[in-house]
Amino acid sequence: MITTVTMEAAEFLPPPHRFEAGTQRVSQAIALGAAVDYLSELGMQRVVAHEAALGARLLAGLAAIDGVRVLGATAEDRVGLAAIDVPGIHAHDLGQYLDLQGIALRVGHHCAQPLHRRLGVTASTRASSYLYTTPDEIDAFLTALPAALAYFRSMQ
Amino acid sequence: MSDLDALYPEIIADHVKHPRRKGELADATVESRQLNPTCGDEVTLQLLLDGDRIVDVAWAGRGCMISQSSASILAEQAPGLTIGELEERIASFRASMRSRGELPVDEELLGDAVALEGASRFVARVKCALLPWVAAEAALAER
Numbered sequence: 001m002i003t004t005v006t007m008e009a010a011e012f013l014p015p016p017h018r019f020e021a022g023t024q025r026v027s028q029a030i031a032l033g034a035a036v037d038y039l040s041e042l043g044m045q046r047v048v049a050h051e052a053a054l055g056a057r058l059l060a061g062l063a064a065i066d067g068v069r070v071l072g073a074t075a076e077d078r079v080g081l082a083a084i085d086v087p088g089i090h091a092h093d094l095g096q097y098l099d100l101q102g103i104a105l106r107v108g109h110h111c112a113q114p115l116h117r118r119l120g121v122t123a124s125t126r127a128s129s130y131l132y133t134t135p136d137e138i139d140a141f142l143t144a145l146p147a148a149l150a151y152f153r154s155m156q
Numbered sequence: 157m158s159d160l161d162a163l164y165p166e167i168i169a170d171h172v173k174h175p176r177r178k179g180e181l182a183d184a185t186v187e188s189r190q191l192n193p194t195c196g197d198e199v200t201l202q203l204l205l206d207g208d209r210i211v212d213v214a215w216a217g218r219g220c221m222i223s224q225s226s227a228s229i230l231a232e233q234a235p236g237l238t239i240g241e242l243e244e245r246i247a248s249f250r251a252s253m254r255s256r257g258e259l260p261v262d263e264e265l266l267g268d269a270v271a272l273e274g275a276s277r278f279v280a281r282v283k284c285a286l287l288p289w290v291a292a293e294a295a296l297a298e299r
Contacts, residue, residue: 090221093164097160109196122195122196123195123196156173
């Protein structure tokens with residue numbers, strides 16, 4: 001924000017205000033508060049436990065499927081999601097198949113190109129869980145994935 | 157035909173399994189490398205020109221079945237065409253792919269590219285199918 005502007009010069013308020021032109025993010029701040037209240041009401045420990053259980057179910061199921069490489073650590077220090085690479089089957093093709101089965105995943109480099117390069121892949125397929133995800137949904141993914149692999153392998 | 161089979165017909169699988177003219181030209185006249193920033197797919201397309209005619213084509217790249225088969229399909233049909241004829245095909249293919257399935261691919265003009273028609277119904281896959289054709293267009297613009 002400015003104090004005085006002429007054709008020749010501009011003077012600004014001291015920081016942080018000099019970097020905060022225009023309307024502040026009022027609605028976002030209120031929404032963040034509402035989200036925090038919602039989670040606090042549910043109880044963060046319950047949210048964490050729910051995600052940990054889904055994550056463990058997801059990882060155990062993926063470990064049992066041949067040819068699937070889970071990117072990153074396999075056991076501890078994980079949130080309830082898994083990004084996978086299936087050598088020979090591109091993430092966009094895999095994601096397309098699963099999408100048509102009603103299973104929504106994210107495919108691509110997830111805004112982490114250097115990490116994917118380090119892992120030796122250009123793109124990965126990521127299944128993410130949250131507090132509204134159910135164990136049945138994890139199972140639906142784990143059932144559809146081998147069918148997807150079989151579909152694309154039959155073309156190779 | 158299911159959406160899935162429409163997206164991955166046998167012709168697509170065949171081009172992925174047996175890519176046509178994949179490699180490198182030692183004496184390319186023009187070339188272009190195109191990237192799909194969302195998935196990291198890439199296609200480099202090279203053209204050898206003799207005046208107004210496309211004498212040879214080669215491509216390299218990696219990515220999904222749609223982008224890789226599309227490169228193979230383009231590379232197979234481009235040699236022997238005039239620059240104007242290739243540009244006509246690029247324009248026709250782009251119009252169909254951006255039509256959300258409304259404008260069928262002209263099989264008489266575009267041959268195997270008709271197999272990519274299913275991708276036009278999936279907005280996220282249109283870019284995959286167009287990637288090599290955009291590379292051809294950019295390579296021609298280099299002249």
